[in-house]
Amino acid sequence: MKPALSDTHHAALGSPHKTSDLGDLRFCALLPSEAWANLPLPVRRRFSKRLGNGASVIYAGRVTAIEISNPGRILAQVLRLIGAPLPLACKLGAASVVTVTEDAASGGQNWTRLFAHERGFPQIIHSVKRFSGPTGLEEYVGFGVSMSLAICVEDGTLVFRSTRYCLALRNWRLPLPSWLCPGTLTVSHKEITPVKFLFTLHLEHGIFGNLVHQEVLYDEAQL
Numbered sequence: 001m002k003p004a005l006s007d008t009h010h011a012a013l014g015s016p017h018k019t020s021d022l023g024d025l026r027f028c029a030l031l032p033s034e035a036w037a038n039l040p041l042p043v044r045r046r047f048s049k050r051l052g053n054g055a056s057v058i059y060a061g062r063v064t065a066i067e068i069s070n071p072g073r074i075l076a077q078v079l080r081l082i083g084a085p086l087p088l089a090c091k092l093g094a095a096s097v098v099t100v101t102e103d104a105a106s107g108g109q110n111w112t113r114l115f116a117h118e119r120g121f122p123q124i125i126h127s128v129k130r131f132s133g134p135t136g137l138e139e140y141v142g143f144g145v146s147m148s149l150a151i152c153v154e155d156g157t158l159v160f161r162s163t164r165y166c167l168a169l170r171n172w173r174l175p176l177p178s179w180l181c182p183g184t185l186t187v188s189h190k191e192i193t194p195v196k197f198l199f200t201l202h203l204e205h206g207i208f209g210n211l212v213h214q215e216v217l218y219d220e221a222q223l
Contacts, residue, residue: 018175020171024050027151028135035153040191043158047189051102051109061218063115064198068181072203072211075182082143085204086124086182087115087214096216098199106130144168147185157190183211195220 001219027047028036029106036044051057068076068090076086095116108130116122128140133148137160140146148164162185165176183205190198196219 004184025046026131030151038156039049039158042194043191053102053104056099056101059098059218059220061096061216063092063096064217065215066090067213069211071208082145083141085125085141086212089117157188160187
């Protein structure tokens with residue numbers, strides 16, 4: 001079992017098990033051993049924590065870069081019909097909180113991302129990372145829509161890239177045709193310091209080009 005960061009950097013709720021008491025090899029198993037070893041130790045620790053059922057880990061940060069094209073804005077508004085999985089506003093410096101909660105029922109992790117707005121309620125994005133599907137990892141965003149993710153390491157950065165979008169109906173998975181897909185989504189997790197990491201979301205379409213680019217710097221030491 002790999003050691004975890006100090007519990008003062010995290011909030012673990014709703015479980016008799018501490019985060020540091022449990023090991024998680026699910027992400028490690030999706031990568032060649034050499035690629036996993038090339039990740040910075042804090043990243044390996046972060047993705048090797050197996051939470052108890054219902055326990056949460058929380059990260060806080062601020063948006064450091066955001067670009068949304070006009071087609072990207074339209075797409076983000078349309079996708080509000082399935083829970084608004086893309087950022088809706090362009091605001092540098094906006095506060096953000098990410099909560100990762102273990103879901104024993106699905107064997108995956110619930111990810112909740114909060115982005116503060118100057119007015120009104122913050123935007124909250126929900127998704128579930130499931131260790132299943134053709135690549136071994138998929139992200140479910142709700143309303144039956146999920147995407148398979150390929151995981152790799154590029155220049156010491158952990159990268160998740162969409163390979164296929166599906167519509168799940170009971171036990172059936174129907175791949176969505178390319179004209180219904182929003183493009184290739186790439187999410188990366190880059191270590192900046194042992195307690196700071198950069199989350200980057202980039203969505204690129206084959207015809208409309210770059211739709212969304214967002215960077216958020218998270219700091220574990222705030223919690």
